[in-house]
Amino acid sequence: MEETLGKALRRWRDRLSPVDIGRTAARGRRAAGLRREELADLAGLSVDYVVRLEQGRATSPSAQVVASLARALQLDPAERDHAYRLAGLLPPREGTISTHVPAGVQRMLARLGEFPVGVFSADWTLLSWTPAWAALLGDPSARTRAERNLVRAVFATGPSGLAAWPVLHDGDALNRALVADLRTALVDHPRDRGLLALVADLRSTSAEFTRLWDEGAVGRHVSARKTIVHPQVGEVTCDCDVLTVPGCDVRLVVYTVAAGSADAEKLEFLRVTNGVPAAGSPPPVPGPSSAP
Template structure:
């Protein structure tokens, strides 16, 4: 029988252990691998849509859907490209930004659940995050793909701007650092249509972005200290480290606090009161908030 995207999804889902994605495997669990509900939550899709994909009743998934499923299923690059072809899509081409998060990085994230960690693509679109990230910085799951782009959020006005990422204090250094990083990305990924369109959009809508872009600064966004204003506990000051994964150019943004500090106590309070377990995982369901 010819393979379809649905049969491939079922096979890939069955080979993953709950612990691979940061979940506790309870005694008496009958499902082999991930349940459809778990895959849907990880990929940001409805359970009904995952069922229809697996049954072959949904036949034209978008590239974003396939990319989300590939990340959730921890596919290797060759498997991700195979999934694109099964969906009737062209795999990502050279010179375009990768949204693929390697399986090893995802396994690492599953074990770093107690830390707020976000994974960004080279154009600063948020791809995945730990439960502690959602607790500290707001649950991104209800935001659209466009709203998850940090550069767009920094320079946009109104409710779609950084206010929708409910917590970062005004940071005069953040905008210039992101603009310089984005210019570097445009050189590295000259064929990426979304990146080209993002720069054109921001140049047409933000005078501040245009001014900074025309200054011509180039360089990666690096580590810094950030102060987060949280609606429950007030200010939390963290060390923010930006780690780039060689070979795929995804960036891990990791927030940490000094052990025993007042900031550590606030972060622990947020984890406990919002259901993040000791192993860093969180129960299914919506996050703390999707918008402030």
């Protein structure tokens, strides 16, 4: 039988369980795998579009849609490339930045949903986030891919550009580390047009970025203290850590607070008022797609 994208999507959907995405399987649930509604929610697509893809009535999904589906379905790199080919697209070329989030990272996020965690690509574009991230920093789903780039946010529109409200931090350690990261990414991904355009754009619009870039700034990410000025609870001061994932380009940004502190009480208030489930139950939220 001919392999189609629709058949592959159904096969991959059927092999995932709600537990794999951080949800509890309801008693009496008939579907062995994910429902179409759950896949649509994870991929940032409409249910109707997922149905049309599986039925072969939508035959030309964009690369962004395929990437979103691959993340939602927790495909490995070979399966992701197979999905691109079935959609009539070329898989991401070597030398370009990957937006693939490994299945293990997605499962970990599903169990860390009570914590504000964001997953970023090598050019510091936000790919996925937990519900607690949206509650603390504002929901990124309405932002464009360019607006979800941390480096652009820091240098082009100020440190709070990626968040819906101000994020305060001290010194230029973050700025130097981000510039160093982009320089490394350019070495690792020399054919990535988006990365080249990002560097060129920042060099033409940000004197601070240009200065650090021309100086050959080096830096590394260290634990930092950041204060989020939230409209509901006021200032929330968090420890911010950047975690790397061996074998892939993604990095996790994690905000934590000391247990029993006033900041912990504020985070708990935001969790409850924004409907963030307790630890172990919420799924990671994918970046928005331009698909129907």
